[in-house]
Amino acid sequence: xxxxxxxxxxGPLATIQDAGRHGLLAHGISAxxxxxxxxFRQAGALAGAGSGAGxxxxxxxxxxxxxxxxxxxxxxxxxxxVRINGAALGWPGAxxxxxxxxxxxxxxxxxxxxxxxxxxxxxxxxxxxxLSTNMRARLGGLxxxxxxxxxxxxxxxxxxxxxxIATAPVEDGPIRFIRGxxxxxxxxxxxxxxxxxxxxxxxxxxRMGVRLADEDGVFGGQSILSLVSDPVLPGDIQILGDGTxxxxxxxxxxxxxxxxxxTIIGADLDRFAQMRPGSVLAFEPVSVDHAHRLLRxxxx
Amino acid sequence: MIETSxxxxxxxxxxxxxxxxxxxxxxxxxxxxxxxAAQALAAALDADPIAGVVEVVPSLVxxxxxxxxxxxxxxxxxxxxxxxLSRPAEKPAGSHxxxxxxxxxxxxxxxxxxxLTIADFIARHCAAPLRVLATGFAPGFVYCGFHGADLxxxxxxxxxxxxxxxxxxxxxxxxxxxxxxxPTGWHVIGQTDFRNFDAARLPPTRLQxxxxxxxxALA
Numbered sequence: 147x148x149x150x151x152x153x154x155x156x157g158p159l160a161t162i163q164d165a166g167r168h169g170l171l172a173h174g175i176s177a178x179x180x181x182x183x184x185x186f187r188q189a190g191a192l193a194g195a196g197s198g199a200g201x202x203x204x205x206x207x208x209x210x211x212x213x214x215x216x217x218x219x220x221x222x223x224x225x226x227x228v229r230i231n232g233a234a235l236g237w238p239g240a241x242x243x244x245x246x247x248x249x250x251x252x253x254x255x256x257x258x259x260x261x262x263x264x265x266x267x268x269x270x271x272x273x274x275x276x277l278s279t280n281m282r283a284r285l286g287g288l289x290x291x292x293x294x295x296x297x298x299x300x301x302x303x304x305x306x307x308x309x310x311i312a313t314a315p316v317e318d319g320p321i322r323f324i325r326g327x328x329x330x331x332x333x334x335x336x337x338x339x340x341x342x343x344x345x346x347x348x349x350x351x352x353r354m355g356v357r358l359a360d361e362d363g364v365f366g367g368q369s370i371l372s373l374v375s376d377p378v379l380p381g382d383i384q385i386l387g388d389g390t391x392x393x394x395x396x397x398x399x400x401x402x403x404x405x406x407x408x409t410i411i412g413a414d415l416d417r418f419a420q421m422r423p424g425s426v427l428a429f430e431p432v433s434v435d436h437a438h439r440l441l442r443x444x445x446x
Numbered sequence: 447m448i449e450t451s452x453x454x455x456x457x458x459x460x461x462x463x464x465x466x467x468x469x470x471x472x473x474x475x476x477x478x479x480x481x482x483a484a485q486a487l488a489a490a491l492d493a494d495p496i497a498g499v500v501e502v503v504p505s506l507v508x509x510x511x512x513x514x515x516x517x518x519x520x521x522x523x524x525x526x527x528x529x530x531l532s533r534p535a536e537k538p539a540g541s542h543x544x545x546x547x548x549x550x551x552x553x554x555x556x557x558x559x560x561x562l563t564i565a566d567f568i569a570r571h572c573a574a575p576l577r578v579l580a581t582g583f584a585p586g587f588v589y590c591g592f593h594g595a596d597l598x599x600x601x602x603x604x605x606x607x608x609x610x611x612x613x614x615x616x617x618x619x620x621x622x623x624x625x626x627x628x629p630t631g632w633h634v635i636g637q638t639d640f641r642n643f644d645a646a647r648l649p650p651t652r653l654q655x656x657x658x659x660x661x662x663a664l665a
Contacts, residue, residue, distance in 0.1 A: 171503045171510070173643070173651045174585040174625075273645055283585050283626070285645055326462050327469060374476045377503045377510040377582065381464050400582050401505060409464030412515075437465035438515045 147266045149215030153297040154248070157206025159352065162268070162287035164198035166396070167276035171377055176398050178278040178286065181259045181353060181419040185223030185238075192220025192240035193263040194308035199270070199277040200263035201293065205422075207251035207260065208293070216244040217301050218265030218308070224257015224420055240308065257420040258351070267304035282354060282397050320430035321418050323383065323408035324437060327376065331405055339364045340407060342428050345391065349423040353397040356418075357390060361426075365389035375401040381410035381418075383429075395419065413440035458531075460524050466515055468523055471508040476618075478592060480507040481579050485656045486534035487527070493535040496526045504655045506580045506589065540657040541575070544623070544640045545664045546614050552602070552633035556616060559599055568663050570597055571635075575658040576621060586625025586643025586651045590659050593619045601631040612637050614661075621661065625651075 153160075163186065166179025180186035180202055189200060201208065207226055221228055222238035229250045230241055242265075243249060251260060270277050270287070279287030288297055320342075329337065343362040350357040360366065366389050378384075382394045384404040393410060394402070410418055411432060421427060432440075457473040457480065470487060473480030488504035491511070498518030503510040513523060548568050557567040576590035583589070598619040607629050609615070615622040615632035622632060625643040642653050653659070 169501050170650070171501065171512075172582050172655075173649060174582045174587050175650070274648055274650055324462050324464055326464070374474065374506050374508075375580075375583065376469060376471070376508045377463075377505050379463055379467055379510075379512070400584065409462075411465050413465075434462050434465050434520055438519065441465065441515055 147215065147217050147301070148303055149217035149243075149245075149264075149266065149301045150213040151217070151264075151299045151301065152211050152213050153293050153295055153299070154209040154211050155295055156208050156293040156297070157204050158292065159281075160201060160203045160208050160293040161279035161281070161353075162199055162270065162277055162293070163202045163279065164200070164277045167274055167278050167280065167286065170274060171400050174400050175274065175280065175283055175285070176378075176396070176400050177380075178276070178280045178353075178396050180261065181396055182223050182257075182261070182416040184416045185259070185420075186261045186263070188238060188311045189220045189222040189261040189263040191309040191311045192222060192238060193218050194265040194306045195220070195263040197264075197267035197277075197304060199268040200261050203251060203260045203262065205253055205258055207253055208262070209248065209250045210262075211248045212243045212245050213298070214245050215301070216242060218242045219249060220263045220265075220308070221251065221260060222311075223260040224254065226254040226257070226260045227252045238311070256422070258422060259419060264301050265306070265308070266301035269300040269302050280397055282399075317414070317417055320428040321414050322411045322430050322432045322437070322440075323381075323414075324411060324434055325408050325431050326406065327382075327409075328373070328405040329407055332407055336364060340429060341431060345427055345429070347421050347423050347425045347427070351423065353395055355395050355398065356393045358393065358427075360389060360391060365391065373403050373405060375403040378402045378406075379409065381412070381415045382406045383408050383410065393418065411437040411440065413437060413444050460527060462520055463510065467510055467512045468520055468527070469508050469510050470527060473507045476506050476579075483534075484509050486536070487531060488655065489537035490530040490533065490535040492537065494530060496523065496530075499523070503582060504580065505582060537656060539577075540652075540654060541660070542653060542657060543660045543662055544638055545662050546572075546636040546638050547664050548614075548636040550614065550634035550636045552616075553635045556599060556633050556635055560597065567597075571616075571621070572661045572663055575660045578653050578655050578657045578659060579620065580655055581651065581653065584624065584626050584628050586641065586653075587622065587628070588625075588642060588653045588659075589620050589622050591620035593621070595619075599633065602633055605629055605631040606634070609634055610637075611641060612639060614638055 284290035
């Protein structure tokens, strides 16, 4: 299968992503990659994805038309509405589209990120080992930028077989984290209040980080010295000088000098990424051992 | 529950950074010994890699080890790290000459604050090679140090929202080179044509932590 696809409408910050550009932190490049890795893999399995790359959409969704050829497309992540030539389909799902078909993804009831994967290889130049868009460093994807109406994507042979999709049970508890780097720099009172306090996802969120509203005032008035910078990883919970918590995400700054109270575990980071502004959450500490058991039980 | 271990070395800390990485920290403040210890560990890990470790990132006073949790776990890693701490490797340092046009907007203020003429400041700045203390703050960005106490100034009060790639920056006893457009609170003392980042090459940067950099004043 090969196809030429034109973006008809792109919501803000829709980007090309693959598994990520790993191994370049020492060069000042964060790995990028999908905000919801599980959903990205699920869409890939539905599509029989022929390459690691697909489209990450934000809440506004995206419309595309097949200009020539045909390609199987799989979709997953959050809960969006999807139509082909006006006819509604289920989410997640997949279909084979041919020249002239219009796929329209519009806002749905849950989630921040949805994925489109393709049963053919996306023909784009590899940049430092990945197609992922890193908008901070302006690398990858289409010239390092978000997708826009009028962009054309070419897909070439290289289809895989659609596979079974893992449907992990949806977790609904606290977001679990590992105490770490600067935990002991916070007072015992802050440590104990942080666990179980209410935080709210603020509208200030993107692929770089998610700002939280500290509704119980856990960090209010806490003055913390700035520190020598250390490398940063996705899921790190850093506390700014004014007490605002920010969870650093896939396009994070490569190093950081603000205190980090902990790091969200791999098994919960996808779920956290999909929490919409206004959602309330609490944090719960777990051991590294426990986090590893969750990774083994939850992922393919 | 916190897998923190302290060994014989003063200030040494091995601490998890999430469930796929450990950070080995050699101190709480930026000083020469901690920085050299971090570089020595990174060199030892390069010379004798640990199974299951997928990325090693040396920083100012720490080394991050990213690992595959399906292949190893922190307790075993801490043992392997301790082995390599006990027999540090020396990596041959690369050396680089970097030409700088000392014409930055903060140059005069910096020289005055140090009680030097501009010519004296430039001469002292370039008198001896500096060591690359760390990379990674931004694409291709390097911190070089350390200058003596006679060339040590704090950062500016105000952050500049954007300085261009090639800006040569000065603060906290260090000189840094920006390889991309960044915000900074450091003093801008000059410009270089040298770009320590090329996305078409793998690896994309030329300067590594531990390399020596000789700055040369261009007319």
